[in-house]
Amino acid sequence: MTTRKSAAPRQTTSGRTLLLNTADGDMRITLPDGARVTFGPSIPYQKKDSYSAGREGYSLRVYADKGTDSLIAVFGGVNSFRDINLPLAKLIIREAGRSVWKSDEEGYKVEAEVKHKQAWIDPLHQLESGD
Numbered sequence: 001m002t003t004r005k006s007a008a009p010r011q012t013t014s015g016r017t018l019l020l021n022t023a024d025g026d027m028r029i030t031l032p033d034g035a036r037v038t039f040g041p042s043i044p045y046q047k048k049d050s051y052s053a054g055r056e057g058y059s060l061r062v063y064a065d066k067g068t069d070s071l072i073a074v075f076g077g078v079n080s081f082r083d084i085n086l087p088l089a090k091l092i093i094r095e096a097g098r099s100v101w102k103s104d105e106e107g108y109k110v111e112a113e114v115k116h117k118q119a120w121i122d123p124l125h126q127l128e129s130g131d
Contacts, residue, residue: 015030015031015032015033015034015035016030016031016083016085017029017030017031017083017084017085018030018031018037018060018081018082018083018084019081019082019083019084019124020060020075020078020080020081021078021079021080021081022075022076022077022078022079023077023079024077027075028084029062029073029075031062032064032072034064034065035062035063035064035065035072036062036063036065036066037060037061037062037063037081038060038061038063039058039059039060039061039078039081040058040059041057041058041059042057042058042059042076057077058076058077058078058079059074059075059076059077059078060074060075060078060081061073061074061075062074062075084124087122088122088123088124089120089121089122090120090121090122090123091118091119091120091121092118092119092120092121093116093117093118094116094117094118095114095115095116095117096114096115096117097112097113097114097115098112098113099111099112099113100112
């Protein structure tokens with residue numbers, strides 16, 4: 001009779017959370033405590049005129065610790081990333097208005113009324129709050 005080892009229980013991570021902007025959309029990952037990340041070409045030391053300069057050119061690598069042999073994840077096609085605790089705001093401008101065209105014997109007359117409203121919004125928290 002053979003004994004079967006059960007899989008290790010899933011560990012919850014309490015480390016920092018990164019927001020990745022990738023070729024396939026945005027992703028959020030939570031790093032384990034003590035993890036290290038690197039960001040660079042998917043294939044290191046490759047010439048600039050090769051395929052790696054295209055859509056899938058950069059990767060974010062996650063290491064469990066400071067050692068180079070502790071690689072635990074690779075995310076390809078990453079354009080940018082940031083820690084979600086880093087404040088970020090985007091200027092959003094909303095424009096609302098109406099135009100009324102009136103014609104008479106002398107030609108056309110246009111009456112326009114436009115209102116502009118702008119605000120600095122944190123896009124990450126805007127999505128979470130549903131605004």
